[in-house]
Amino acid sequence: MRVIKFRAWFKPTGKMFYDVQADSQGLSFDHFLYDGHPDRPQDSRFVVMQYTGLVDKEGREVYEGDIVVRRDYEYPEGPREKLINTVRGVVVWSNYYSKFAIDADYGNEYGDQADLEYLRSGNTKLEVIGNIYATPELVPK
Numbered sequence: 242m243r244v245i246k247f248r249a250w251f252k253p254t255g256k257m258f259y260d261v262q263a264d265s266q267g268l269s270f271d272h273f274l275y276d277g278h279p280d281r282p283q284d285s286r287f288v289v290m291q292y293t294g295l296v297d298k299e300g301r302e303v304y305e306g307d308i309v310v311r312r313d314y315e316y317p318e319g320p321r322e323k324l325i326n327t328v329r330g331v332v333v334w335s336n337y338y339s340k341f342a343i344d345a346d347y348g349n350e351y352g353d354q355a356d357l358e359y360l361r362s363g364n365t366k367l368e369v370i371g372n373i374y375a376t377p378e379l380v381p382k
Contacts, residue, residue: 243294249287250374293341307332308371
């Protein structure tokens with residue numbers, strides 16, 4: 242079973258907070274951060290992103306909004322290993338797949354989305370190279 246956790250980008254300072262919890266009082270980290278309106282479940286100064294349950298080749302957790310490079314291999318990890326495809330994109334929630342996907346055409350309504358599920362096959366390696374808030378220049382155009 243996958244761990245459900247979140248991180249949040251704080252717009253005013255450009256800082257990422259990890260292990261974010263949301264409740265009726267707002268967002269909490271090691272203390273509460275909300276704008277004083279208990280009827281508002283999310284402080285508008287934060288952008289909340291969910292953990293996908295995956296880690297990249299370096300062991301980094303993969304979240305929504307991460308910019309990733311996916312490399313597909315034939316015969317991975319063997320003497321005949323051969324790179325057959327490389328895709329750079331943004332991790333998004335896909336309504337088409339009803340799960341997380343890599344969007345290689347981020348921002349386009351009909352983007353080119355690739356299902357993340359087959360990453361578990363072992364033929365694919367994923368690397369987080371940034372996120373859409375801290376390193377927007379890495380978003381594929």
